[in-house]
Amino acid sequence: VSFVVQGVEVGLGRRAASSAADVERQAREQALVRRAQAGDRDAFEQLYRENVGRVYAVCMRIACDTSVAEEITQDAFVRAWQRLDSFRGESAFASWMYTLAVNLALTERRTRKRREGRVTATDDPGAFEEPPAAHGPEPGMDLERALAKLPPGARSVFVLHDVQGHRHDEIAAMTGVATGTSKAQLHRARRLLREALRR
């Protein structure tokens, strides 16, 4: 008896190495999750400390705002605590936690967009494709700064694909967009970033 999952499994991306140390870490993580599921806050704090860097990084890159990223990170861990019962341990806690945070970050982005309209980040690629200002192109624009100026949809896909190392089918499962849309957004993000870094 064998089953094939057609590209729906979402992991931590290409950077998730597989080694004996990882197996040991996962076993320890599972023990912490079981304790947390039983209501042990110390165990949950350990899970927080081990995962907050990755969670905050992806929230920060999607939200492009320190205070918003901190808020989403907090929300994600509070939500995880409330929903620990639904985590059965078939995947790594880090992966589950990461997916929860990515979805919250994307939801917050959509909510903020509706609430505030277009501010610095916009889904309109024209805003990023405008010619340089009269005083000339800004020198030394690094990748993080260029990323922050991308349209949110393109930025999210670039972060998930090229920074975090997820495949398009994984991104589709996480974000709810079609795989083709994910590819199109990535293409746009790469083109805009190359143009920005060229200036």
Add this chain to the structure above:
Amino acid sequence: MTCAHVQERLDDYVDGLLGEAEFQEMELHLHDCPECREQERELRALLAAAAALPVEIPPSRDLWPQIEGRLGPRVPRAGWRRFTGSAWTLAALAAAAAVVLALSTTLRQQPRLTTPVAPVAEAPREDTTPTLVPAAAWQPLPAEQGYLRATEQLLAAYEAHRSELAPETVTVVEGNLKIIDAALAQIREALRKDPTSTELSRLLSATHERKVQVLRRVTRAAA
């Protein structure tokens, strides 16, 4: 191959997604075209820079005290959320209805099962507790691990959107996921008694596929 075509396909080229013939055409063009070669160099430099960005960034302050202050006692989820969107509701209801109908039909079409599988309509619809199957009762077969990992990730995505759902939608979606889980448990039990049954294997696989499809449609509708 033209420069425009190369520009269009450059992403797939550097990502290693081209077929052999197209790959060879790209190689030839890049060899002869300095402009496109420069585009390729730029793209590879961008990807290298992206891959070098830190995957982990510590927040500037410790967020734990505020998180801890918001942690209530761990209790089973209860209560329903506000009604927000008709598109959401329709998509979720359609997905759930399709699952129940398709699953009922599938189960009725399995007359040669060695162990009878109860119709899904007999599942306890009134119990909408979101913890779908108690951990102790969830003993999957080794071959199901891929599906279980997939559904767990999709459930995490669903959890992130759950608060945006109408109560009616949550009730229907989770009620039907519960029905699917009940069916899975029965199929699994039958498969343990008759592990060589290809019909049961197919049915188990098809039921998992439906669960994945429902979760994907629900999360996609929320996006």
